[in-house]
Amino acid sequence: MINQPKPTESGKVTIEDLLRLKRAERPAPEFWTTFEQELRVKQLAAIVEKRQWWVALRLPQAGRTLARFQVPMGAAAVLALSFVVVNEYRSLSPAASVLAETYSTQSSGESASAPVVIASSESTLTVDAANHFAKAAPTVIASIPSLQTVVEPSVSADVVSFGPGDLTAMIPWAATSQAAVVEKQSAPSVTLGELSQVHFASVVNPGRDHDFDGQVELDHAVASISQGAPELPVDVAEAVEPVVARALPTSTREMRRNRILASLVVADSTPDSDHSRITQVREVLASTLDDGRLYDTVSRIGMGGDRLTLKF
Amino acid sequence: MNAISKVLTKTLVASPERQLEAGSDWMVVQRVQAGDVAAFDQLILKYRERVYAMIYNMTSNREDAADLTQDSFIKAFQSINRFQGQSSFFTWLYRIALNSALTHIRKNKLRSFFSFDKIQEDPSVSAVLNQLTDNKDVQRDVFVSELQEKLNEAMLKLSIPHRTVVTLFEIDGLSHEEIAEIMDCSVGTVRSRLHYAKQLLQAQLQSYVRR
Numbered sequence: 001m002i003n004q005p006k007p008t009e010s011g012k013v014t015i016e017d018l019l020r021l022k023r024a025e026r027p028a029p030e031f032w033t034t035f036e037q038e039l040r041v042k043q044l045a046a047i048v049e050k051r052q053w054w055v056a057l058r059l060p061q062a063g064r065t066l067a068r069f070q071v072p073m074g075a076a077a078v079l080a081l082s083f084v085v086v087n088e089y090r091s092l093s094p095a096a097s098v099l100a101e102t103y104s105t106q107s108s109g110e111s112a113s114a115p116v117v118i119a120s121s122e123s124t125l126t127v128d129a130a131n132h133f134a135k136a137a138p139t140v141i142a143s144i145p146s147l148q149t150v151v152e153p154s155v156s157a158d159v160v161s162f163g164p165g166d167l168t169a170m171i172p173w174a175a176t177s178q179a180a181v182v183e184k185q186s187a188p189s190v191t192l193g194e195l196s197q198v199h200f201a202s203v204v205n206p207g208r209d210h211d212f213d214g215q216v217e218l219d220h221a222v223a224s225i226s227q228g229a230p231e232l233p234v235d236v237a238e239a240v241e242p243v244v245a246r247a248l249p250t251s252t253r254e255m256r257r258n259r260i261l262a263s264l265v266v267a268d269s270t271p272d273s274d275h276s277r278i279t280q281v282r283e284v285l286a287s288t289l290d291d292g293r294l295y296d297t298v299s300r301i302g303m304g305g306d307r308l309t310l311k312f
Numbered sequence: 313m314n315a316i317s318k319v320l321t322k323t324l325v326a327s328p329e330r331q332l333e334a335g336s337d338w339m340v341v342q343r344v345q346a347g348d349v350a351a352f353d354q355l356i357l358k359y360r361e362r363v364y365a366m367i368y369n370m371t372s373n374r375e376d377a378a379d380l381t382q383d384s385f386i387k388a389f390q391s392i393n394r395f396q397g398q399s400s401f402f403t404w405l406y407r408i409a410l411n412s413a414l415t416h417i418r419k420n421k422l423r424s425f426f427s428f429d430k431i432q433e434d435p436s437v438s439a440v441l442n443q444l445t446d447n448k449d450v451q452r453d454v455f456v457s458e459l460q461e462k463l464n465e466a467m468l469k470l471s472i473p474h475r476t477v478v479t480l481f482e483i484d485g486l487s488h489e490e491i492a493e494i495m496d497c498s499v500g501t502v503r504s505r506l507h508y509a510k511q512l513l514q515a516q517l518q519s520y521v522r523r
Binding site for chain 1: 360382428
């Protein structure tokens with residue numbers, strides 16, 4: 001217990017004596033009754049779990065209020081999600097979508113010789129202008145992010161170099177046309193300008209495709225691709241751009257498929273055929289079919305102004 | 313038994329009374345830890361006055377002292393399962409109470425309101441008061457009030473470590489070793505702080521001491 005110091009006997013008050021007065025400052029007995037009650041209250045308050053702030057929000061009540069709107073809200077959410085997905089899908093290849101739009105407008109009645117605009121995210125170049133530029137300049141390197149063309153007018157059979165799958169990524173049926181260009185390399189009478197004009201005319205106006213007299217050459221080119229031409233690595237698998245495929249006129253797509261199927265027959269009959277190339281082409285066919293089915297589904301969702309429509 | 317011996321080893325420096333006290337406290341604490349919550353009331357009844365006195369002399373405010381004493385007991389109750397008996401329960405509880413008081417003092421550094429308990433006169437206190445009021449033409453009650461105020465002012469002018477040492481030693485009657493354990497410092501530090509604090513108090517209360 002607390003040691004009780006004896007009071008000073010000398011009659012002199014020390015600092016310890018004064019501090020003994022401090023020790024004598026004690027509360028009255030009633031104080032402890034109040035103290036006890038307050039302590040019990042605090043103990044109970046400490047035991048009871050504190051109410052969290054989100055409980056005060058009354059979320060269950062809000063949920064009951066919103067219950068009547070759950071069907072329209074769910075439908076709106078699904079529509080919003082579909083809108084976002086379609087938007088995302090369309091923005092995957094802006095150059096290709098612009099190209100597709102261009103082709104669709106061209107095929108609806110404009111002249112085949114009209115300049116075709118190839119738009120990319122960074123630059124825009126008309127093909128006619130490019131051809132003119134190729135004739136005028138001794139060496140021109142036309143650089144578009146997704147299309148690189150080196151033109152040397154001194155050589156009649158123009159050397160056209162492509163990055164791996166560059167052109168085919170933009171234009172799915174370009175594999176055929178690229179092959180045609182390769183064939184043209186052996187024909188010195190054809191210039192790049194003529195070649196590109198013929199190529200784009202065939203692409204832009206598929207109705208006039210039967211006028212193109214290089215059809216046989218194209219078929220040969222497709223056959224050579226399927227056999228694997230080492231000097232022109234054309235990645236046919238990358239040629240599948242669903243948006244462009246959808247934008248193509250049906251007849252052109254059918255023709256392309258027929259051509260590829262014909263090349264497959266030729267390749268299968270060749271004894272030293274490249275089986276990996278054949279497999280790739282088959283995958284292209286399969287993926288084209290799948291893409292068509294996918295776009296059939298996506299095309300049911302339409303957007304016009306501030307409206308979103310669904311076709312069933 | 314092992315834990316009890318640990319407690320006893322820790323409290324060897326204390327008096328035999330404190331050793332017995334530590335042993336019995338440990339038994340009660342074990343009951344509380346086992347789920348006998350009512351057993352904690354024994355500890356409250358046993359230590360509430362001492363804990364209150366310590367906090368009151370640190371803060372010089374009876375309302376604050378009451379609140380802080382209650383908070384200290386609640387904190388002790390909430391964390392009693394963590395008490396492993398490595399020190400005596402008394403020391404552990406005192407440390408909790410002291411930390412609560414120090415936190416309160418630091419928070420309310422600029423605010424100091426006095427609120428005193430009455431001096432309960434016992435023979436030793438009466439003797440001191442008689443000596444102080446002898447040959448004085450003043451009312452005793454007025455004099456006691458004035459003295460009480462001066463004492464508390466002087467205490468509040470001390471730094472917190474010095475005030476703590478004076479409170480624990482001179483007012484609560486703890487030993488140097490117990491104070492060293494509570495304040496987590498050496499016994500020498502406690503002695504030197506006590507000596508210095510007394511000098512300061514003597515300077516503050518000169519008019520009452522030199523008679």
